[in-house]
Amino acid sequence: MADDASNGAPAGGQWPLWEVFTQEQTGQPHEHAGSVHAVDAEQALQNARDVFGRRGKVVSVWVVPTEQITASTPGDAGPFFDPGSDKAYRHPQFYKAPRGVRIY
Amino acid sequence: MTPTNAAAPPPPETAEQLAAFEARIAAGEYIEPKDWMPERYRKQLIRMMSQHAHSEIVGMLPEGNWITRAPSLRRKMTLIAKVQDEGGHGHYIYCATETLGVSRDQMVADLLSGKAKYSSIFNYPTLTWADIGVIGWFVDGAAIVNQTVLAKASYGPYARSMIRICKEENFHKRQGYEICAVLASGTEAQRAMVQDAVNRWWWPSLMMFGPGDASSPNSEELLRWKVKRFSNDELRQRFVNLTVPQAQAIDVALPDPELRYDAASGDWHFGQVDWNEFWQVVKGDGPCNRERLAARNKAHDEGAWVRAAAEAYAARRAGAAASAAA
Numbered sequence: 001m002a003d004d005a006s007n008g009a010p011a012g013g014q015w016p017l018w019e020v021f022t023q024e025q026t027g028q029p030h031e032h033a034g035s036v037h038a039v040d041a042e043q044a045l046q047n048a049r050d051v052f053g054r055r056g057k058v059v060s061v062w063v064v065p066t067e068q069i070t071a072s073t074p075g076d077a078g079p080f081f082d083p084g085s086d087k088a089y090r091h092p093q094f095y096k097a098p099r100g101v102r103i104y
Numbered sequence: 105m106t107p108t109n110a111a112a113p114p115p116p117e118t119a120e121q122l123a124a125f126e127a128r129i130a131a132g133e134y135i136e137p138k139d140w141m142p143e144r145y146r147k148q149l150i151r152m153m154s155q156h157a158h159s160e161i162v163g164m165l166p167e168g169n170w171i172t173r174a175p176s177l178r179r180k181m182t183l184i185a186k187v188q189d190e191g192g193h194g195h196y197i198y199c200a201t202e203t204l205g206v207s208r209d210q211m212v213a214d215l216l217s218g219k220a221k222y223s224s225i226f227n228y229p230t231l232t233w234a235d236i237g238v239i240g241w242f243v244d245g246a247a248i249v250n251q252t253v254l255a256k257a258s259y260g261p262y263a264r265s266m267i268r269i270c271k272e273e274n275f276h277k278r279q280g281y282e283i284c285a286v287l288a289s290g291t292e293a294q295r296a297m298v299q300d301a302v303n304r305w306w307w308p309s310l311m312m313f314g315p316g317d318a319s320s321p322n323s324e325e326l327l328r329w330k331v332k333r334f335s336n337d338e339l340r341q342r343f344v345n346l347t348v349p350q351a352q353a354i355d356v357a358l359p360d361p362e363l364r365y366d367a368a369s370g371d372w373h374f375g376q377v378d379w380n381e382f383w384q385v386v387k388g389d390g391p392c393n394r395e396r397l398a399a400r401n402k403a404h405d406e407g408a409w410v411r412a413a414a415e416a417y418a419a420r421r422a423g424a425a426a427s428a429a430a
């Protein structure tokens with residue numbers, strides 16, 4: 001569950017880390033489930049199945065090398081996401097409608 | 105030592121940083137791996153989470169001991185699945201601990217060398233089949249009480265691994281309780297077997313919640329930082345309250361002459377835990393400490409060829425892909 005992509009490859013012969021995303025049903029999004037260590041993509045997929053799919057609740061799985069993930073950093077979160085937080089006009093509640101009219 | 109982290113000493117922590125961190129905790133926010141956190145919080149989490157992960161892994165041994173002797177195919181399938189789950193639990197928590205900057209190799213090395221601690225409960229032997237039932241009922245039952253609360257721990261990756269684990273533990277407890285219920289309604293010999301197992305596991309199970317609040321050095325800080333949400337004694341009481349009616353329902357006696365219902369508090373009052381025994385087992389002198397460590401090392405050594413084969417296979421495939429591309 002290395003949510004931290006920058007955590008990097010640990011020292012000394014440890015197999016690379018892969019982030020695992022599972023889909024529980026068709027139509028649902030793939031969600032981050034955790035991570036596994038594996039020598040290559042094929043083994044990562046098998047390990048992911050064994051670790052996160054023991055109860056049949058998985059119909060699809062993705063594995064991604066952790067080091068390939070680029071993530072935002074908490075320090076920049078303010079300025080980075082700011083542009084989205086002051087735009088009330090992007091929300092339906094911003095607009096008035098006459099009483100009693102069914103809009104949706 | 106982990107060379108990755110030994111490189112630079114952490115920058116000094118300012119009062120402002122600490123105040124901002126504690127304000128986040130107070131507001132019920134979760135702390136994520138890249139967020140600023142006091143070194144002390146990181147250290148405490150690494151200690152607690154790696155011990156938890158080790159406990160899952162070592163916990164596979166006492167039950168694995170009975171897989172080949174399970175009394176029916178149904179019980180055998182169940183036990184294999186449960187032991188495999190525990191391996192998975194160890195895996196989830198190791199991964200979560202790695203996000204704090206400690207490597208998996210390091211944690212495994214600490215376990216194998218005997219440096220790391222794990223739950224004392226797994227240093228007791230599984231003498232009869234009834235022990236497998238009682239472990240599911242008591243030990244997984246106690247784990248559920250603990251882990252349900254840890255699922256709200258302030259460190260995001262730990263909380264998420266607990267949520268995943270909690271979903272699997274209920275099966276562990278129910279299969280154990282079923283074994284006990286079946287034995288308890290069986291022959292004289294079966295009844296005696298389950299009662300004997302209950303007698304041996306009851307007190308060590310109460311010890312699983314850790315020392316009493318007065319002598320638990322880490323608790324105060326962990327509570328303040330909302331890693332823990334309830335004290336050891338509160339959780340122990342919760343476990344006793346849950347378990348007494350379950351024992352009554354299958355007509356099994358809990359080995360505590362002081363056990364009585366206190367109407368005023370709504371709690372089951374219980375006797376003194378033998379903390380001398382607890383500390384003795386923690387310090388390495390339990391019935392099976394050496395055996396468990398030897399078994400873990402043997403399994404690790406005997407798995408070396410599997411790891412070597414996986415690496416060789418991956419290297420050869422990568423080589424074949426490269427020469428095909430050339």
Ligand SMILES: [Fe+2]
Binds near residue numbers: 247269
């Ligand atoms: Fe577990």
Ligand SMILES: [Fe+2]
Binds near residue numbers: 190244247273276
């Ligand atoms: Fe369990």
